[in-house]
Amino acid sequence: xxxxxxxxxxxxxxxxxxxxxxxxxxxxxxxxxxxxxxxxxxxxxxxxxxxxxxxxxxxxxxxxxxxxxxxxxxxxxxxxxxxxxxxxxxxxxxxxxxxxxxxxxxxxxxxxxxxxxxxxxxxxxxxxxxxxxxxxxxxxxxxxxxxxxxxxxxxxxxxxxxxxxxxxxxxxxxxxxxxxxxxxxxxxxxxxxxxxxxxxxxxxxxxxxxxxxxxxxxxxxxxxxxxxxxxxxxxxxxxxxxxxxxxxxxxxxxxxxxxxxxxxxxxxxxxxxxxxxxxxxxxxxxxxxxxxxxxxxxxxxxxxxxxxxxxxxxxxxxxxxxxxxxxxxxxxxxxxxxxxxxxxxxxxxxxxxxxxxxxxxxxxxxxxxxxxxxxxxxxxxxxxxxxxxxxxxxxxxxxxxxxxxxxxxxxxxxxxxxxxxxxxxxxxxxxxxxxxxxxxxxxxxxxxxxxxxxxxxxxxxxxxxxxxxxxxxxxxxxxxxxxxxxxxxxxxxxxxxxxxxxxxxxxxxxxxxxxxxxxxxxxxxxxxxxxxxxxxxxxxxxxxxxxxxxxxx
Numbered sequence: 001x002x003x004x005x006x007x008x009x010x011x012x013x014x015x016x017x018x019x020x021x022x023x024x025x026x027x028x029x030x031x032x033x034x035x036x037x038x039x040x041x042x043x044x045x046x047x048x049x050x051x052x053x054x055x056x057x058x059x060x061x062x063x064x065x066x067x068x069x070x071x072x073x074x075x076x077x078x079x080x081x082x083x084x085x086x087x088x089x090x091x092x093x094x095x096x097x098x099x100x101x102x103x104x105x106x107x108x109x110x111x112x113x114x115x116x117x118x119x120x121x122x123x124x125x126x127x128x129x130x131x132x133x134x135x136x137x138x139x140x141x142x143x144x145x146x147x148x149x150x151x152x153x154x155x156x157x158x159x160x161x162x163x164x165x166x167x168x169x170x171x172x173x174x175x176x177x178x179x180x181x182x183x184x185x186x187x188x189x190x191x192x193x194x195x196x197x198x199x200x201x202x203x204x205x206x207x208x209x210x211x212x213x214x215x216x217x218x219x220x221x222x223x224x225x226x227x228x229x230x231x232x233x234x235x236x237x238x239x240x241x242x243x244x245x246x247x248x249x250x251x252x253x254x255x256x257x258x259x260x261x262x263x264x265x266x267x268x269x270x271x272x273x274x275x276x277x278x279x280x281x282x283x284x285x286x287x288x289x290x291x292x293x294x295x296x297x298x299x300x301x302x303x304x305x306x307x308x309x310x311x312x313x314x315x316x317x318x319x320x321x322x323x324x325x326x327x328x329x330x331x332x333x334x335x336x337x338x339x340x341x342x343x344x345x346x347x348x349x350x351x352x353x354x355x356x357x358x359x360x361x362x363x364x365x366x367x368x369x370x371x372x373x374x375x376x377x378x379x380x381x382x383x384x385x386x387x388x389x390x391x392x393x394x395x396x397x398x399x400x401x402x403x404x405x406x407x408x409x410x411x412x413x414x415x416x417x418x419x420x421x422x423x424x425x426x427x428x429x430x431x432x433x434x435x436x437x438x439x440x441x442x443x444x445x446x447x448x449x450x451x452x453x454x455x456x457x458x459x460x461x462x463x464x465x466x467x468x469x470x471x472x473x474x475x476x477x478x479x480x481x482x483x484x485x486x487x488x489x490x491x492x493x494x495x496x497x498x499x500x501x502x503x504x505x506x507x508x509x510x511x512x513x514x515x516x517x518x519x520x521x522x523x524x525x526x527x528x529x530x531x532x533x534x535x536x537x538x539x540x541x542x543x544x545x546x547x548x549x550x551x552x553x
Contacts, residue, residue, distance in 0.1 A: 027156040027172060030088035030125055035096070039086050043079060044100040050075035051105070051192060054183040058210055069147070077149045080127055080179055089121035089153075097191050104191035107181075109198075115258045119153060119177060119198045128152040128174075130222035142288035146215035147207065148178040152223045153198065167323060169254040170302065171232035174223040176201045176257065178216050182209070202257055202293065220287040224298075227256045230277040233302075237275040240304030245427035247304040253319040255299045256283070261333035263297040264340060265323075266538065269316070271345030272459060276300040278344065278523075282531045289535065295542055297335070299323075305346065306424045309462040309469065310362065312346075313353035314387045320354065324395060339395045340541055342534060344525050345502070346463060348404025349473075354393045356476045362388040365472030366446050375440035380433045388472075392479065398541050399482040400534055403499050403522050407474065407506040408465030421460050430457065465506065477511065481544075483537050484512040485530055487520045499524070 053075060056068025083092070097106045111120045130150055135141065143150070155161060155173035162168060178201045184193040199207065201218035208214070240247040253267065254276075266286070268279040279300060286292045301319065303312050328336045343351035363385075367374070371385050411417065426434070434457050442450050446468040449456040456462070462469050486507045487499025494517070497504050501522035508515065516533045524530050 027158055029156060029158050029160075030090065032091050033087050035083075035087055039082075040098045041100050043082055044098040044103060044105060046075050046079045046082065047098055047105040047194065048100070048103045050079060050181065051103075051183045051194075054181075073149055076179060076181055077129065079181075080149065080151070081129065084127045089124040089127060092121045099191065105194050106191040107194050107196055109196040115200065116260060117200055117204055119175060119200055119258070121196070121198060123155065124153040124175070124198070125156040125172075126154040128154055128222070128226065130219040133222040133225050135221070135225055142220040142284065142293075144201075144215065144218040144220070146217040147209055148180040148199065148217045150201065150217055150219035150222070151177045151179055151198070152219075152226060153177045154226070166326065167253060167255045167259075167299075169227055169256065170236075170250050171227070171229065174226040174256070176218065176220055176223045178204075178218050180207060180209075180216070200258060203260065220293060221284050224256065224280065224283050224287055228277045228280040228283060233275040233277045236302065237270075237273050237305070240275075241273050241306050242423060243425050244304030244306040245425070248427060251303045251315050251319075253299050253301050253316075253323050255297065255323075257297050259327045260297055260335065261328065262335050264295055264335045264338045264541075265299050266296045266340045266342060267320075267351075268298065268300045269341060269343040269347030269351050270300070270302075270305075271343075271347045272305045272463065274305065274344070274347075274523075276302055278525045279342075281526045281528075282342070282534050285531050285535050286538070291542075292535065292538055296340075296538060301347075301350070303350075305459055306426065307430070308457045308459055309346065309349050309353070310387045311430070311457075312459070313350045314390070316350050317354060317390060317393060320393050320395070336395055338397050338541070338545055339393075340398045340400070340538065341396055342400040342402070343404060344402040345404060345522065346459060348399075348401040349406070351396075351399050352401070352404070352406070352473070352478060352482075353390075354396050355399060355478055355480045355482075357391050358389055358472070358476060360389070361475045362469065362472035365468045365470075365475075366449060367444055368446065369441075369444040374437075374444055376433075376436045380436055383429075383433060397480055397545070398537070399478070399480060400485065400537050401482060401507070401509070401512075402485045402525060402530065402534075403487050403502050403507055404484070405463060405465075405502040405506045406509060407470050408463055408467055409502050409506060410465050411501055412460055412464035417460050418455065421455050421458050424458060424460075426454070426458070433457075478509070481513050481541075482509065482511070483533075484509055484515045485524075485533050486515060486517050487522055487524050488517050489519075489521055 050072055053068045053072030057065050094109050094111060095106060097104055109121060111122055113120050153175035157168055157172045178199045180197045182195040186192050199216055201216060204216055206213050207216050236247060270276055270278055283298045286296055286298060301316050303315060324336060341351035371381055374381060434454055438453055448466060448468050452461055461467060486504060488497050489500050490497045494504055499522040518524055518529050520527050
């Protein structure tokens, strides 16, 4: 969280970040192309091989059927790869005929398929084979053998896609799909009909093949490796820390799969100077577990971490409300009503703020006068009230805190942190709000806020154990089940120990349903024992809520 050095500060001020003018990039659509007759002729030969494999799976000895299935899968994979190379799936047309001199095939698909079970290719910009995704050796992998070719269906984050899918991840959508092509019997004088299915492997376990129920093949982790790729998300952590205004447009919740009203959103919230790529191991662990995969859908909250905890908590609250109204306008989806938040460090504080009715506690800790007596504009007054006076989000039923500073950290007051704060460029509206408070309301402010000035409204300030915010926060009990995962570096008395950033006296909660001590420093989210503790809590959530515990293969 605060592990900075003078060398890091030099990097912070470097010109490469100064040149950044916006948040995460909007992608361009793939150019629309038309298949040539030569391309279709070559692909017809591939379909002929695939059809021979399909036919061979219906008869013969088991070894012969396995060999035929291998041929079917190899040819199907080649066909999909080549069609994708020549033409984006978004422009595919049902009824396309592929003909050679000897054979012809017609590919049909349902353009209006229910995406809970099947995704039309016209919703996809690019297919990515799992073999092209290179995981780290230590990463959890989850595959399922069976019929079909596992794919990642990538949806580019274009301007139109953002409007149509407001919760599409900032690096695009990456869906967990499995392709199956059913080949009909030949009819003399007509192209052989092939029906293409892109099954949503998260919801489809088996498919009918030639009147036989067969297990569907799947790769559950390749899509998550792409969704949480460090390469595409990591620079947001620095940009969001130094130039938060440039990333506010991307500050929101994002879903990693097609929304499922029956699966519980588990929302991951990263900490200071971080980004969602840190959650890959735990998301992979959920994907690898049939029970959890069937019960949960992973989301994450992306935010610029320079903003103060109360202001950023309001952003999360607003995004939760927007997601609820968008996906579940009647507020009766069974999954949405059992939401779990998992927050690391500062992200734990943001998560905690979603569970409480603040009343006047936070306001009274930071101000000496009620809202109506502040000498500020109406827009600033409204913003302050919405930030510090709010109700709990009713859908949040459980929280996991990972190395969370519930009473702040004394590291936040160190000199090097103040030096970092001096290079942060706050958004204009935050600057104007702060200026109004500091120039016309000195008698209305808590003495610490008055003395600190702008620092009191930065994340670095609100993470200090001396910030009055914590007086209000800890005066309000957490009404939902919550669990603590706490790092310990030393071998001394736990009460006097810390994770190198947050001391035990700050991360400990007497009210926690469980407390797991792990021998790691503050940034321990990716450690296996931390991942397994989150998995344990998610299992407990299903058990205690009496929720269906469907086991999938």
